[in-house]
Amino acid sequence: MPLPPITVHRRAAPLAVVLVLLLSGCTTADDPSPGASSNSSDSSESETASKTVVLNPHPESPTVLGAGGESSSVAASRAFFASSPVAVVLAAPGSTGSPDWPPPAIGPATTAAAGLGVPLLVVDSTGNEAEVATELERLGTTSVVLFGTPTAGWEPIVGGLEQVPGPDDAEGFREDLQLTIEPSITETSALIDSIAAMQPGESLLLPVLPSPAPPPAEPADPAVAADPAAPASASESVASANSSGSGTHAAAAEASTSEPGTSSGTDPAGLPAFRRAEVAADAVVLATPDPASAAAVTTARAAGALVRVVAEPDPRADTETIAFLREHRDSALFGVGNAFGDQGTFAEHSAVALDAPELPGGGQTVFPGRRMIALYGHPSGGSLGVLGEQGIDASIQRAKDTAALYAPHSPEPVIPAFEIITTVASAEAGADGNYSTESRIEDLESWVDAAGKAGVYVVLDLQSGGSSFPDQAKLYEDLLKRPHVGLALDAEWRLAPGQRPLDQIGTVDAAEINETSQWLADLTRTNTLPQKLLILHQFNLGMISNRDAIDVSHSELAISLHADGHGTPGEKLDTWNVLRKGLQPQIWMGWKNFYDEDSPTFTPEQTFTNVEPTPWFVSYQ
Structure with missing residues (x-):
């Protein structure tokens, strides 16, 4: 009017x-x-x-208001x-x-x-x-x-x-x-x-x-001075x-x-x-509660634009924001403040919010919107972990039951997950000579797809032997195009020329991790997929060289350092604290519980209360 x-x-x-x-x-x-x-x-x-x-x-x-030099x-x-x-x-x-x-x-x-x-x-x-x-x-x-x-x-x-x-x-x-x-x-x-x-x-x-x-005025009679701590009406x-x-x-x-x-x-x-x-302007605006955005938000409302206040400055972050944006799909979209990233990043995140599927548990960013509890192993049997101790349907139910034990101890939703050993370190060199047995995609597809339908996240774990992580990851591109599938790099089994599994602990340099993460980020962005989890397994400092050079800038990825040590509670916590020292703050911490090797195995309550900070990804082997 x-x-x-x-x-x-x-x-x-x-x-x-x-x-x-x-x-x-x-x-x-x-x-x-x-x-x-x-x-x-x-x-x-x-x-x-x-x-x-x-x-x-x-x-x-989509435009970020305030990105760059303009107020x-x-x-x-x-x-x-x-x-x-x-x-x-x-x-x-x-x-x-x-x-x-x-x-x-x-x-x-x-x-x-x-x-x-x-x-x-x-x-x-x-x-x-x-x-x-x-x-x-x-x-x-x-x-x-x-x-x-x-x-x-x-x-x-x-x-x-x-x-x-x-x-x-x-x-x-x-x-x-x-x-x-x-x-x-x-x-x-x-x-x-x-x-x-x-x-x-x-x-x-x-x-x-x-x-x-302002400071209280000097009272006429010092004997009746007002109490400066008294609350004002x-x-x-x-x-x-x-x-x-x-x-x-x-x-x-x-x-x-x-x-x-x-x-x-x-x-x-x-x-x-x-x-x-x-x-009124046919536009919607996302803003955080930061009062620094007050003038821009006021101008938007003065023009009649709709404004949604969000806890996280990312259009992908929660289900309600995604639904809001899809309801106003044809409207111009703005974010207020540099927290939303540069113009290109905001446009890419907005495209994901509008068109990509959501992750199990809702939203399109991995953390902090959820924590994950995973069964680790290979579908071929129980010798490589608990995942293979039962069939697909029973594994899905077991993952859900295990995640449910953590729910009372977490303010975030707890999501069941699989961590499937996709390439298995082998005592034999094999035809390709890399001491790593690559699972066939058709042998994993039924597990991956059934998990997705059941709301279970899937991580493909690489024990690459003498092969590089980027080379092996590319073998599973079709599976990684699934919105609910992430990747794990297990440096314990990354071998240098002339090395054999179990003769030594493997190691990988940050440069190879960065090459892998760049490829995975590009795949995610090109296919308009929700953010992917990238796990880095580690239980001693020598497993990842130049760790401080790991590239954590890809907003398409949530990178997690997974503490794999087993033993007594004290030994596990010592390993945890050593691995955390000097870690980039953008990396999310993960934890592994061993049914047989830990003495004793942490309970769900102990895992989420005794381990600080609380792990975002917990796997069971």
Whole structure:
């Protein structure tokens, strides 16, 4: 619905703390016709058009707002608005993401921008004044609503534009902007949720966050000094924010009387009459709860875009977000903030969210959305592990039963899994001379496909002998194209020329691991698959050389270091702690329980409570 024409009169008032926004539907007595100029009722069509907010009909997407050098507030304005006769500009003392962000005036600024349906631009301490000025010029803005005061004043940014002091109480919003608001208190952590939930025409909660309370005044009688630790009431908190509003109204009024190109402080003229965009932007925005995204999210909502607040900055991360994106498949898609990655990464992740199957347990990223409990072995029989002690159906049930034992001890869903030894280290060199027996794909396919149908994740384990891990992995490309199939590299059995299994512990260099991970990441990306698990088996430091050079940058993969040591609880925990030392934080830790070699075998509760940090992948042999 178009916004009625607006006539603004300057006034001064104190700052509120959190605002509930009610969009007014009335017109002023001076401007009875919607869209009429505040100075003339017979404006030309071109003048009327210049006083209408115009949105970009087809925003470019998928796009990260704020990726690269452009601030997210300017990026959002450029993405959604083709022109806007009015803009809201906030001067912040710090920069988005700094400890002093968000400033107390963020609430009134978001309220004004959302209520008027115009962009919110932030001038911060990063020296982006010219960037904001350029954006105002691109928008064709003639009037600005100002909150706060930049270090160098408003002149370099908005000197030639009509300046309207940002209102700081309910009366100011009603008289100056024709918006009805009520004070309310909201936690900083709920700022983005409040903005995302705004519904034009209804009561809307928007926070104005107070700056730190000033020190208590010296009491007249020291004997009755107030306790500084006593909690402030809600009304006192509001007053504190009012006093810390950095003189928004007064500073802007002063600028209006002293800077060239602005009207007198006593001149009743303010914002021109204008219409907000009549059709909402066909776009959806993903944002984390980080208050640094407040301005960009506000601009998106001012344009009518839908906003979803997500815990993880990845479109693939959870089932609800995937469903949301698929429901709005034809809408432009944006992520707010660098946490979503660069433009290419965000586009690839978005494509997966829209078109790839989900993993067992939901979502399309392996961790942290689930933990896995796996049976390890080969389908040929029990001599290589518990997986082969029973047939397919019984193994699936056993994996589910084992995972269920862990569920009471995990806040994350616990998913059953198979780790199938796909190439088996052999005492005989074999026809190819590599001391590794490669299973035929047709012998594994029934296990892999039955597991997928039953919601069981599958990892193909390579004991490559004298063959390289990349060469062996490529033999199983068809299986690895399944969305629920990952890969494991078992360095114990990676042999150098002239070596034989069991004569020594094998070793692999990070370069070979990286070659394998690059191939697997490319396969995953090219086939639009959900993220894949890549396990690196290790029980002593010599098994992986140059471990700190392992490439952990592939977002298509979740890399796990799997601690394979067996023995007493103390020995296993010592191995665990040694392997963790110096490990890249992007690598997820895994653990193995042995039924026969451990003495005793950890219980599920002990595995998830005595081992720190809690393993993400646990296998049984």
